[in-house]
Amino acid sequence: MTARIGVVTFPGTLDDRDTQRAVGIAGAEAVPLWHRDKDLKQVDAVVLPGGFSYGDYLRAGAISRFSPVMESVIAGAKSGMPVLGICNGFQVLTEAHLLPGAMLQNDRMRFVCREQKLRVENAGTAWTTEFTAGQEIRIPLKNMDGRYTADERTLDALEAEGRVVFRYVDTNPNGSLRDIAGVTNEAGNVVGLMPHPEHAVEPLVGSGGTDGLGFFTSILRKLVSA
Amino acid sequence: MSLDTVENAAATPDTPLPWKELGLKEDEYLRVREILGRRPTGAELAMYSVMWSEHCSYKSSKVHLRQFGEKAPQSDAMLVGIGENAGVVDVGQGYAVTFKVESHNHPSYVEPYQGAATGVGGIVRDIIAMGARPVAVVDPLRFGAADHPDTKRVLPGVVAGIGGYGNCLGLPNIGGEVVFDACYQGNPLVNAGAVGVMRHEDIHLAKASGAGNKVILYGARTGGDGIGGASILASETFDATKPSKRPAVQVGDPFQEKLLIECTLEAFAEKLVVGIQDLGAAGLSCATSELASNGSGGMTVVLDDVPLRDSTLSPEEILMSESQERMCAVVEPEKVERFLAICEKWDVIATVVGEVTDGDRLEIFWHGEKIVDVDPRTVAHDGPVYERPLARPEWQDALQADDANKLPRPADAAALKEQVKRVIGSPNQASKAWITDQYDRYVQGNTVLAQPEDSGMIRVDAESGLGVALATDGNGRYAKLDPYTGAQLALAEAYRNVATTGARPLAVSDCLNFGSPEDPAVMWQFSEAVRGLADGCRQLGTPVTGGNVSLYNQTGDVAIHPTPVVAVLGVIDDVARRTPVAFAEQGQLLYLLGDTKEEFGGSAWSEVIHEHLGGLPPAVDLERERLLGDILISASRDGMIDAAHDLSDGGLITSVVESALLGGNGVRLVVPEGLDAFTFLFSESAGRAVVAVPRSEELRFTDMCGARGLPATRIGVVDGDAVEVQGEFALSLGELREIHEGTVPGLLA
Amino acid sequence: MARVVVDVMLKPEILDPQGQAVQRALPRLGFEGIADVRQGKRFELEVDGPVDDAVLARVHEMAETFLANTVIEDFVVKVES
């Protein structure tokens, strides 16, 4: 039996099909979830994919966070269900207060699309066990509102508790504080990051690398061995 | 004015109407009266005036555009030709592809962000209206001089608008152009193209048939966008000078459009749609008259049912409104409920506003009164057609006599090196990454190639690896020197760019940007360019499937360079075989394919070093282009080459530097016998490409070129970390990178 | 130091997708009775020295030429007390 991984579609979500494909390539079963449905269809984990849900109007993720599906995702996350938020999904997770901090417009005030080098700082979360701490990976990054921000106390606590999961290397593309590209919650089941692992799972398309596959094989291994 | 009904119009033949203010000529207005057998109502006048405008009726260009059909090469790939929202070509395995380029030049000068954004929105709706899922966009752009202050206003806004809209729709941007030239100072060209994919059986057309079928308007509410003219009709006095409260600028809502895409595709998948039409220029006037005239029956529309953003709109204004993000579908009565449910699922407002009838009239009602009663064909298809006078400009001979080949050339190796640096760092040849990094090229997960590759490439089928490639090109400097040849060079370059990546060119779309058709010189340029493109497409076997004409691109009496932008679509059986631009492996051999002659007319070198435009553009040999393309495609399919880059403006040195920088590998070049270093590096002869050949494939590759008669000259090797021209100069990759990548950010940041 | 505020709003006849998205979300969040929402920008300018008519005139010009895009936006200049 393989793991069932839910992929949520909000109005304006863009990378849902790509994320489903990535889940499938990793060997898990992708289960589409619709924002108006509270029913999580007994999935073992949930991915909130990238895009511009509700056009990113008001603030990125601010409107989606109040959708019916999020009530169930929030409840699930609090009881240990693994949740991964990619880009817009990360923004939704911060707006829903499942992850600390908030996302602001890039310091350069332009959309940025590039291949980004990251360092994996925490290989112990539900979504990163296939990596090793300190490993450098390359995956695409594309966002308008990717500047991770939190107050100093929160940032210090995140560092102290090892909850910074990914850091930008060489270039900080959006002005994120302390080069933070991704964080996790205290329990390590909820992870959010700005770059897009689902665009780096096949050699031929996307950025051409397969460094993103590790996210999906990590969760699969965890769920299947559990 | 009180409501101007059909009855009222018949009874008051002498009521003066503001036809002039709405842009109609007197004879055109008289034609309308003749067609109707009475004076038009205000609403009818509104419809005729927008539908008979240059933009909607192609009245000046029609007689020339016919050649695209008359000269069209026989092609089994063509499924839907010119005349529909976009052409459709067969790419095999049951897939069909639709693509088109359009202009949003004037709005983008007034309000760069929104003008460009709504341009993307409009072209994407054309693609959805054919039944296809949009899979990529491209954006051929032209701006005034790079260092002009207004370029700093226009360019960042245009780029942010294209990105803001396209990124939010989830469409990868896979290519385009950025050209700077003072001739576009008051008339930037903002062209946008889109590609869509569907199965053959999903092709949809804009027609309303089947009496009793419902006409559903869905998407955004209708506001007073872009109806400056119609507001005159709504006022008591027909006073055109009265300030209008109607917005002159449309604001795009890409989120709404994304929902429109998803709900339209879902309705298609459930086979709920009989006919469909997007609402673009001329809004409901266009959608209703085109749907009705392409179908078998007539249509009634109740305007009171149109959802409004502004309740003060008059019926004339509603008919003319160009509010964005709206579509119109014809649906069988028993399927209406399901159609509305899908719209509700996606939070899209949808309203039944009319019905297909078995008559042949388009009848529109307001407050229970009939305000339009016309034969829809007369609105949509029987607009005026002009044979505008044309005359070869009297300056053309002098321009061509001002031979660029006679310009002073660099005196020694040091001067040559200096000029290489200047050309590589010139705004037109420099890296456009500052711009293209603002576009999402990864979304949808099928992007095989995107900028700065020679063409964009999208995987269509993950199982088989089937893919499509798209490139757009145009060179206004060449076209100014000779519009016929210039159009063919644009075609040749786009064709070559597609073939260079390993895809087989299939079909063409175009966007023809010119000055005023009322100027005989411009009309001559236009007719020559169309003739050149049509002849070229026939010779290359790539039919024109559709396109767009943008006229009146001029400031005062001064027209832009004639700028035909040509898009070529190609197909590749397996995207794993694509050829990238980057020189990725040290030790590979570099071959120059094609002949290099002394051709500097319109060249980047003449522009950058001498600020010169004169002489003749490079000669075109389309048979040679076809042979070059065949070789590049075979070599890619059989794994004989690892990289290829076409040569165009900026010559060989520009292409080689780009490939070296992208791969992070240097090159050592040897000037071939019979050529001087200057001509070798800077000539812009057409029909050429440079390829990187693994040593193990050298014999096989040169044998193939030899057997098929394509000149292939070994010019060097991928080696080291500098671009070196033996006996002349060397430039380190680091220095080249600084020059090539620093220019555009330096100008705009 | 004094504060001058420039409020920039889309002209009433211009589509405001952001405001509309907010308005449509409100009922779902349990907030009824809001007939319309428009979203604009607010600039807070800290001015060196006193805010006299000359300063206000300059801020007005700044708003007109730079802070607002008067093709699609209106603006209001206010002194914050």
Add this chain to the structure above:
Amino acid sequence: MARVVVDVMLKPEILDPQGQAVQRALPRLGFEGIADVRQGKRFELEVDGPVDDAVLARVHEMAETFLANTVIEDFVVKVES
């Protein structure tokens, strides 16, 4: 119908690149003497019926939970006269 305005500004300790970009551009445009610029959002809500304390309390809640992200933003609710 009455109008309630919600002004949302980034907290003072949060970097505001938009405001800074405006401030940096001003001298180039010939506007001197502006010590600081902050850019925020302004929401204009048209309320059905009269604006009483209950309505204001609801708008306050709306601002706190939705219109502003209080991790990074402060807000002010005002009745426009």
